[in-house]
Amino acid sequence: MNYAPHIINYLSASEDIREVYLVPKAFITEKRGQKLLKVSDTLLTPEDIRDTLVALRSHTPFALGPLGKEGMFSFGLQNVGRFRVKYITQRGSYVVYILKTPYHIPPLSKLCPDRNAVSKLEEIIRLYSSGVLLFQGKKHILVNTFIYSLLQNVCDNYSKVIFILEAPLTFLLRHGQSLVVQREVGVDVDTFEEGLRDAFYMNPHIIFMGYREVIPAKEAEYLLRLAEDALLLLNAPALDKVFTEFFKPLIRAWVYVSSNTDGTVSLSFKDTEPQAQESR
Missing domain, CATH: 3.30.450.90 (Beta-Lactamase)
Structure with a gap:
């Protein structure tokens, strides 16, 4: 049946x-x-x-x-x-x-009431043209939801080219002041590795690679190169020590996302001292 x-x-x-x-x-x-x-x-x-x-x-x-x-x-x-x-x-x-x-991405102001924490992330996105924003949390779908809410806020308020690679897609972003390219692994592209190679040709300002439990060495190599010219957002809950040390110089913020009893999220920062860099 x-x-x-x-x-x-x-x-x-x-x-x-x-x-x-x-x-x-x-x-x-x-x-x-x-x-x-x-x-x-x-x-x-x-x-x-x-x-x-x-x-x-x-x-x-x-x-x-x-x-x-x-x-x-x-x-x-x-x-x-x-x-x-x-x-x-x-x-x-x-x-x-x-x-x-949800079909529609929750507004950032409702999903995360901690305006100071959100302002830190907005400041990093506004000032930095490269590096890594690393997100972690016990519920990977909650982390993804927050990242999409943050990116929709970026779309509405900033002029950026945003490239998303995920399997499967959690939400569909709306174009605003920004342009969005979303690719679903298994539908638009066969593998994450192939999708990351394609990202080089798009020259985006922001790249989001969705939740990955394990990131193979070749993908890590591509991500490192991409993070030299774009701001890379990663939902990676269990990075090994080698990977973390590999990316440490490029990490602009290390954010832990947790849920509140009312359905909103809380943010805590492990690393909020990125080195100064000019924006492009």
Whole structure:
């Protein structure tokens, strides 16, 4: 049975970030904080999950080929939200993770009420033409949401060329005073490495590479070169010591993003003393 309409309707009831799991011989389950909530009254079969996965993927604007053993895709539904779907196999059956984020990017002023912290980041973006803004946090989707909110604020108020590389895209930025190029790995470009090579030809002011648990050496090499001529924003929660030391001279700020009980975020700075540099 295809449960995609039921899941979409359920997740549409709130604009909050929401997570749902589809696992064989279990109920459709939402993870909400530290709790698991049952969303359906029927245990899922492998066939149910496959039918639901195929139906969810039909919302994507691109033909993605066979499902394969694992994969990831995203799509947006107007006034409902953006859906990121990750699937893997377990003993030949699919296990699916669905993450729904708001359709519209939360305004920066509402997402982060700490105006002093936001002003520090705006000052770095205004003054620096190169280097690294490193973001970390326990909830990578919350970090991504904050970065997009920050970038939308940049789009609305500054004249920049912004290049985004992510798998899959969390939000779609609106052009404002800035121009935005967003590329989805697996759809627009095959790999992060290829996407980073393409960034050299675009000559952007700001580059955002979405959440990566591991950054291979070749990508790190490209990022280092790109950070010499552009301001690089990274959501990288678990950098090894070698990588951190590699980028340390270029880090303009090291920001930890955490959630408040009211849904807003707090920022704490580990490194706020970048060396002076002329803006371009």
